[in-house]
Amino acid sequence: ILNVEQSPQSLHVQEGDSTNFTCSFPSSNFYALHWYRWETAKSPEALFVMTLNGDEKKKGRISATLNTKEGYSYLYIKGSQPEDSATYLCAFIFTGNQFYFGTGTSLTVIP
Amino acid sequence: DTGVSQDPRHKITKRGQNVTFRCDPISEHNRLYWYRQTLGQGPEFLTYFQNEAQLEKSRLLSDRFSAERPKGSFSTLEIQRTEQGDSAMYLCASTWGLVVGDTQYFGPGTRLTVL
Numbered sequence: 228i229l230n231v232e233q234s235p236q237s238l239h240v241q242e243g244d245s246t247n248f249t250c251s252f253p254s255s256n257f258y259a260l261h262w263y264r265w266e267t268a269k270s271p272e273a274l275f276v277m278t279l280n281g282d283e284k285k286k287g288r289i290s291a292t293l294n295t296k297e298g299y300s301y302l303y304i305k306g307s308q309p310e311d312s313a314t315y316l317c318a319f320i321f322t323g324n325q326f327y328f329g330t331g332t333s334l335t336v337i338p
Numbered sequence: 339d340t341g342v343s344q345d346p347r348h349k350i351t352k353r354g355q356n357v358t359f360r361c362d363p364i365s366e367h368n369r370l371y372w373y374r375q376t377l378g379q380g381p382e383f384l385t386y387f388q389n390e391a392q393l394e395k396s397r398l399l400s401d402r403f404s405a406e407r408p409k410g411s412f413s414t415l416e417i418q419r420t421e422q423g424d425s426a427m428y429l430c431a432s433t434w435g436l437v438v439g440d441t442q443y444f445g446p447g448t449r450l451t452v453l
Binding site: 231233261263268269270271272273276316318325326327328329330331 | 341342371373378379380381382383386394429431440441442443444445446447
């Protein structure tokens with residue numbers, strides 16, 4: 228079983244603050260990395276699919292970077308809003324068939 | 339299309355009983371995954387189907403677990419002789435599967451509580 232680690236485990240920020248989380252994964256046999264947002268009582272929602280070293284993706288105030296050589300990805304949220312409160316999951320794919328999820332970072336944005 | 343649906347959303351059962359969950363994927367999605375998520379953990383892969391064929395099973399899936407996708411559309415996950423350790427959220431996800439590593443679309447999950 229592959230180890231995908233996310234840090235921090237939880238985070239409380241004030242509205243308007245910018246924040247970032249880390250996802251660490253094995254650097255060998257990399258295929259893709261996904262980021263998901265999971266709000267309470269809802270389904271996990273895909274944010275980004277990242278496949279190439281050096282990839283940078285952006286969706287509104289949220290962006291992500293990928294370093295496959297060293298095995299990490301960062302997710303950034305600029306100007307956090309209360310609606311950003313959720314658990315952010317990363318998933319590492321190395322065979323193309325199995326998704327190995329991290330334990331998630333729980334973000335709470337305080338108004 | 340209304341997305342991936344799962345039924346029931348919640349299930350409470352007594353230890354030793356059998357339970358069955360259903361997942362209806364997004365139509366035309368040919369790949370369907372089952373995951374289990376326990377408190378404080380990320381989703382753990384259980385099994386996946388390409389159309390009706392079950393292609394991979396996790397070691398987490400003991401003999402008490404069985405999954406089917408008889409016509410390549412909806413899928414069922416059955417747990418026999420439930421144990422308290424089976425209490426978890428069971429998530430289903432589907433994807434086109436045309437490109438390996440395609441985005442997965444998740445259902446809302448079935449929360450199982452075994453008393």
